[in-house]
Amino acid sequence: MAPTTRPTPSPDPRPGRGRRRTARLGLAGAVASASLLALTGCGLQPATAFVPAVAPGSIEPIEGLPDDASLTVTAKNFTEQLVLGKIAVLAAQAAGFEVTDLTNVPGSVAVRQLMLDGDADMTYEYTGTAWLTYLGEAAGIPDQQEQYEAVRDADVANGLTWLEPAPLNNTYAMAVRSEAVPELGDVATLSDIAALPVDQRTFCVEAEFNSRADGFAPMLERYGLELGDADGVPTGNVSILDTGTVYEATDRGTCNFGEVFTTDGRIDSLDLTVLEDDQGFFPAYNAAPVLSTAVLDEYPDLADVFDRISPELTDEELRQLNLSVDVEGREPADVAFDWMVEKGFVTRP
Template sequence: MRALIQTFAEQKGELGQALLQHIGISVLSLLIAILIAMPLAIWATHHRKVAELLLQVTGVLQTIPSLALLGLLIPLVGIGSVPAVIALVIYALLPIFQSTYVGITEIDPSLEEAADAFGMRRSQKLFRVELPTAMPVIISGIRTGLVLIIGTATLAALIGAGGLGNFILLGINRNDPQLILVGAISSALLAIILSALISVVQRLSIKKMLITLAVLVIGAAGISITRLVMPKTETITIAGKLGAEPDILINMYKDLIEQESPRTKVVLKQNFGETTFLFNALKSNKIDIYPEFTGTVLETLVKKAPTQKTSAHQTYLDAQRLLKQQFQMDYLQPMKYQNTNALVVKKDFAKKNDLKTISDLKNIENQLKGGMTLEFIHRKDGWVGIKKAYELDFPVRSMQASLRYSAIKNGQINVADAYSTDSQIKQLNLTTLKDDQHVFPPYQGAPLMKTSFANKHPQVVKALNRLAGKISESEMQEMNYEVNVQKKSADVVAHQYLVKKGLLKGDGK
């Protein structure tokens, strides 16, 4: 408990910002869902067959996995708050529509007859009889929609929309349960508080409810319009994949760019997700830069890549050329270290079974239980290539990146995929098996951006090229260790390295 309280205290600045982001996304999504679902349900009470169809449609929409929905929305509307709000609105439609429809259609027929006998028009009957009578049921649906929205909104962090999900993702990646609890507890408390506020609103008259709703809608619209008309400073958005290493790299990019161009505002989108999310976001101009690895470019992103294995330098040149030809993107000079894919086992397991290379796994194939990331499992330069080259076929479970390390530590699996600079290799006393069939291509990291962006921002290119040929494998592994194990902040670790190497002015953070 003491550690949890300390984490809350240490993260209070970031927590406040994340909380505001979460509230903004959640409230906006709820308002839009109410404005869509309630009028539609009221109209549907007089069109029963259409109502049945709408209930089925909203029910089907709610069954779409949230990650799949976010992935489908990114190519259409980009990253950030917009796809998150669209997804959350979709999930809230069913409970609000259903409660409104059921609440009105199940009103005592005698009340409806009495209203007709008094000669009430349809609108009068709606606002004086139907809505007041059905309001407890409607409010229960709105409350259910709100809880769904707040819980699902934690996934918005995966697409750069921020919110409390940032703490959960960060905790998973760093194997830090305190950070996970900060995000989860804050999300639960937020749901309880907002649900209580809805109960207060329930006591208002229909007229006051409508006025309150109108004020909230006008306020949200006003904020949006103000943001659009206000003069904007130039903003550069840099995103990174999940994990400590991408977080360190994008913080280095930020420091170098702001040193070269002090008036430029740099926004970081951390723990953004897998390769395809980032690449699609770059193509659709939703981000400006992200660090990518040469082997990943050739194996995953470009078409007609050379099939023969080449040197690290030639791999970079091929990746640079194909990105330019196929996507009009600039791939800057790479860093020194290679963060290659690898298969790892515990050292005592390797010693017991005389394991030095991946080929040696064939001798104990019936003993093997693998745990690997979903991306690695489906890549040609990952498990697909390993199975083919080494003729291996042992059971492999899909796992989130940090969880596979917990699994190998606890003996639930005995083989895992890894990156050569992962701090957990040192922390958990693991052995990296030699890729004697050379399945894994060279992996050097470098900033990736659109050519149009590079031409417009030569100062950014100049700043980021300072990292060319810098950072050794041991240095990167040590920085990852500082973040993952010693719990140092990624921006502090990045800043201190740049200062130490003379790439940044200042005495460190």
């Protein structure tokens, strides 16, 4: 994406910024200490505030940046967020900031509160999460650009600025084991399921997805199928499984179609094929850099730093990065660092 030109701000006369930073450091220490005890959302790897040292690449120190310029980066405590958070930490360091690493915070609401209170300056957030959870809207918007614009515009009043979103859209999907695709008539979209014989319309889903107002039954209805109907999807065709077991069950052939998240590394490690949501049922959950508007006004060149990175963050890229952590057991910081070097954003010192 082309860099966005913003005027250089005058020196910040706002009172209390120093006091806010002092208070922030105390809170940051407390949260970071708690985070050392937390595991990632997939339950595999603990995260710490460690990141490898970096040297500039295509991201270079911002010209005229004060020596004491600082940035606090926060992220939630599951694998993808840890990787994205470490990417942000490394990018900010390469841009010349002293970075406080507040990644691995338990829960979306806690991260949101850090941003609203000014105790964190930057995070990667999902458009659908902000729209439904933080802003309290009743339904998500499937169109990715429309969902982004709605969240961006609404959060202005909260002192938060959303930069352009990444292509990655971590939303619900249905997947099938790849070797079964030709057996099922080269199924490629959710609409194709309705053309299959009833006995081949078998599903593995989690209990939450099965009961959500925007979950399994409404999805089937959108695609012309009724849950519990003998000519649609009989209840006997549905396996309700514990969280984390759907992927393996789908791979074993327990069902033909399993509920997945589009950026989960197990999609690649188990060679599953994601079906296209061709009727646009699932809400958009694109990740985007979100910054404190006050901090972005102070350091407007930060927008260019993160706008360089976002176009490279696709579903396919995140599946591989998540796989490196969840399947291969690597540290999120090392995975983020190697990716940043591979893309040329930073270099090894």
